[in-house]
Amino acid sequence: MGDGFSDDLIRLLPNLKRFALSLCHAPDVADDLVQLTVERAFAARDRFDPATRLEPWLFRILRNAWIDMVRRERTRGHEVDLDAADAPGGRAVDGPDSAETRLMLSAVQAAMAELPPEQRAVMHLVCVEELSYAEAAEVLEIPKGTVMSRLARARAAIAARLELE
Amino acid sequence: MNGEFDDEILMAYADGELAADAAARVEAAIAVDPALSRRVSLFAKARRAVADDAAAHPPAVPEAIVARVRELAAGRAAAELIRLPPPERHRSAAPPWRLSIAAAVALAVGLGTGLYLAEGPMPSPGLAIAAVADPALRAALADVPAGGRTTLADGSEVAPIASFRTEDGRFCREFTFGRAGAPVVVAVACHVAQEWSVGFAMTGGVPDSTGYAPASSLETLDAFIAAIGAGPPLSPEEEATALAAL
Numbered sequence: 001m002g003d004g005f006s007d008d009l010i011r012l013l014p015n016l017k018r019f020a021l022s023l024c025h026a027p028d029v030a031d032d033l034v035q036l037t038v039e040r041a042f043a044a045r046d047r048f049d050p051a052t053r054l055e056p057w058l059f060r061i062l063r064n065a066w067i068d069m070v071r072r073e074r075t076r077g078h079e080v081d082l083d084a085a086d087a088p089g090g091r092a093v094d095g096p097d098s099a100e101t102r103l104m105l106s107a108v109q110a111a112m113a114e115l116p117p118e119q120r121a122v123m124h125l126v127c128v129e130e131l132s133y134a135e136a137a138e139v140l141e142i143p144k145g146t147v148m149s150r151l152a153r154a155r156a157a158i159a160a161r162l163e164l165e
Numbered sequence: 166m167n168g169e170f171d172d173e174i175l176m177a178y179a180d181g182e183l184a185a186d187a188a189a190r191v192e193a194a195i196a197v198d199p200a201l202s203r204r205v206s207l208f209a210k211a212r213r214a215v216a217d218d219a220a221a222h223p224p225a226v227p228e229a230i231v232a233r234v235r236e237l238a239a240g241r242a243a244a245e246l247i248r249l250p251p252p253e254r255h256r257s258a259a260p261p262w263r264l265s266i267a268a269a270v271a272l273a274v275g276l277g278t279g280l281y282l283a284e285g286p287m288p289s290p291g292l293a294i295a296a297v298a299d300p301a302l303r304a305a306l307a308d309v310p311a312g313g314r315t316t317l318a319d320g321s322e323v324a325p326i327a328s329f330r331t332e333d334g335r336f337c338r339e340f341t342f343g344r345a346g347a348p349v350v351v352a353v354a355c356h357v358a359q360e361w362s363v364g365f366a367m368t369g370g371v372p373d374s375t376g377y378a379p380a381s382s383l384e385t386l387d388a389f390i391a392a393i394g395a396g397p398p399l400s401p402e403e404e405a406t407a408l409a410a411l
Contacts, residue, residue: 006238010231017224031227038230039410042237043334068359068411072307108218126180127212128219133182152172152208159211165203 005045008054009038015055015129016062022112022124023066033069037062056135059125063139111161119154122147127155170194170201172208179208297354297361306338306354306361307411311404320345328404331355332394336407337364339390351386355393356411365389 016037020030040061041048048057105113112120125136126147133151137144158164170191177183178191195202297303305323309315314324325340337355352366367386399407 003238006234009234013226013230013234014224017226018219021224027225030224031230034226035230035233036410038234038237039406043336043410046334064359072304106218106222108214109222112215123215127215130216133177133180148173148177152176155176155208155211156172158215159207162211162214164207164210164214 004050005048005054009041009058012055012058013038016058019059019062019124019129020066022120022128023063023117025113029069033062033065036065036069040065053135055129056131056139059129059131059139060141063121107162108158111158114161115154115157119150119157122150123154123158126151172204175201175205176208179205179212297363302342303361306340306356307408310401310408311338311398326351327398328407329390329395329398330407331396335393336411337393337395339386353386353389353393364393 013034016034017030020033020037021027024030024033037058041058044061048054112123115123121140122136125131125139126133131139133144133147136151137147140147174183174187174191178188183191191201191205195205297306299317301317301319302321302323305315305317306325309323309325311325311327314322316322322343323340324343325338328336328338330336335355335357337353339351339353341349341351343349350366352363354361354363356362365386
């Protein structure tokens with residue numbers, strides 16, 4: 001029981017925050033998501049197999065919390081685009097989507113923000129959080145083949161956007 | 166364009182995700198085909214650009230969240246050292262025969278559209294009878310604090326009575342559900358895997374004109390709540406935290 005679990009969780013809070021930001025773009029909403037993930041992780045702690053990696057388990061909790069949040073907002077009449085393929089630049093849930101905010105993004109962040117959400121999610125999990133394809137598939141609850149096809153499209157788009165050659 | 170080596174294979178090679186024999190085939194191919202080699206390199210560069218950018222922009226985590234992790238860890242440690250006191254409101258564990266009374270009383274009732282409970286033997290406390298299907302009722306269970314009351318679009322009334330956690334950490338709510346023309350139902354639902362699983366429901370158990378609920382019906386409710394190892398009712402603050410975390 002000891003606190004390997006909570007130490008690891010604290011160590012991974014920045015990673016959770018980063019993933020949350022890639023999903024919702026608004027820092028205060030991202031903080032709420034991380035908070036929610038912490039609560040649920042502790043509630044579900046006994047279902048975590050310590051022989052497995054903690055990162056995929058936590059990211060999955062966070063992503064499900066995000067889906068719940070979107071659904072809850074939807075039932076209150078606030079439309080949030082979870083999978084809007086036509087949202088260039090991403091869509092902030094609650095934050096300003098002003099030109100000013102855009103100017104603060106790095107070239108990479110801007111390129112990532114232009115990806116469709118489902119591509120951005122796999123790109124983030126594999127290339128930033130260094131999950132394997134199989135782990136990313138588990139977090140997003142999609143087949144590994146889907147991870148690969150989304151990732152390949154995302155990578156090609158990023159490379160083109162950043163003019164890498 | 167790439168013959169047998171499409172983008173996904175080249176990318177998987179760049180990411181070290183290919184099995185040894187497949188990787189060897191790609192290696193052999195890129196050794197003789199500069200276009201393939203450039204494509205692999207492009208995938209690697211895109212990955213590195215994104216990774217480096219992330220490393221250069223560490224996100225801020227509010228100290229309050231770190232504190233909360235420590236609090237949760239400490240709370241759990243404390244709970245493991247100190248036995249939780251027995252539930253204040255409900256009596257101690259009922260003998261097994263009481264549960265069969267509960268079974269006989271747990272009738273077929275409607276709880277929101279699409280949810281019906283079958284008559285029959287009470288399943289073990291760990292199993293759900295059914296899940297709440299009605300989104301309005303689900304929303305009410307996730308929102309309305311104990312002691313509150315809400316009217317759903319179809320005119321039925323939901324009134325949570327108490328929230329508690331079972332020994333194995335499930336968050337449960339006792340509530341009444343009233344529909345015009347039907348007997349009021351008192352039920353217990355636990356939030357598990359994004360669903361509200363109704364473990365217990367019965368008619369009666371609510372105050373009649375004297376203002377007191379029939380004693381026999383409360384006993385069956387108590388028996389169920391004790392059988393699932395419920396802790397004491399959550400304080401308003403604890404309940405609010407638990408609801409927010411759903």
